[in-house]
Amino acid sequence: MAINAKQWALNSYTNATWTDLVDAAVETLVKNVVVSVGANLVNVSVRVVDDSGVLISMIVPGEDLDTNRGYKLDLDLIVLEATQRLQGRASAAGVNFSANGMERT
Numbered sequence: 001m002a003i004n005a006k007q008w009a010l011n012s013y014t015n016a017t018w019t020d021l022v023d024a025a026v027e028t029l030v031k032n033v034v035v036s037v038g039a040n041l042v043n044v045s046v047r048v049v050d051d052s053g054v055l056i057s058m059i060v061p062g063e064d065l066d067t068n069r070g071y072k073l074d075l076d077l078i079v080l081e082a083t084q085r086l087q088g089r090a091s092a093a094g095v096n097f098s099a100n101g102m103e104r105t
Contacts, residue, residue, distance in 0.1 A: 003102050010088055010097040018047070018087045021097050024080035030101040031077060033059075033086075036070040038094025045090075046073070046097075051083035059086075065095075077101075 006028070013019040022030060035044055046060040059078070065071060078101075080086060088097040 002105050004105060005100070006103050007100045008098065013088070013090065013095075015093060016089065016091055018049075018053075018089045020085045021046075021088045021099055022080060022086040022101075024082055024084050024086075024103075026082050027104040028080040028084075028101060029077055029104070030075065030080065030086060030099050032075055032101075033073040033088075033097065033099045034070060035065065035073070035088070036096045037065045037067060039067050040092045040094050041065070041067055042095050043091040044088070044095060046086065046088050048078065048080065049085050049087060051085070056084065 008022045010021045043062050043064050045062045047058045048056040050056055
C-alpha cells in the first residue's frame with residue numbers, strides 16, 4: 001500500500017452550487033483547504049457528502065469572506081472513504097478553492 005501526496009484545485013463553478021473539490025476514488029486524507037477570494041464579498045461553504053450527495057459533515061456552514069484575501073482551513077485531518085466527496089460552494093464568482101493531502105493506494 002502506497003501513500004501519495006496530492007493537491008486538488010477548484011477554479012470553476014456555478015454560483016451557489018455545490019461543486020466537487022475532492023472526489024475520492026480511494027481512501028483520501030485531506031490536511032488543509034485554502035480559499036482565496038477576489039474583489040467581491042462572498043459567502044463560502046465546504047462540506048463532505050457520500051456518492052449519493054447525502055451530507056456527512058458540514059466543515060464550513062457558510063461564512064462571509066472579505067475581499068482580496070486568502071483563508072486557510074487548517075484541519076486536523078479529514079478522512080474521505082472511497083466514493084465520498086469534499087465540496088465547495090460560493091455565492092459569487094471570484095473564489096478559488098484548493099486542498100492538499102494524501103491518497104492511500
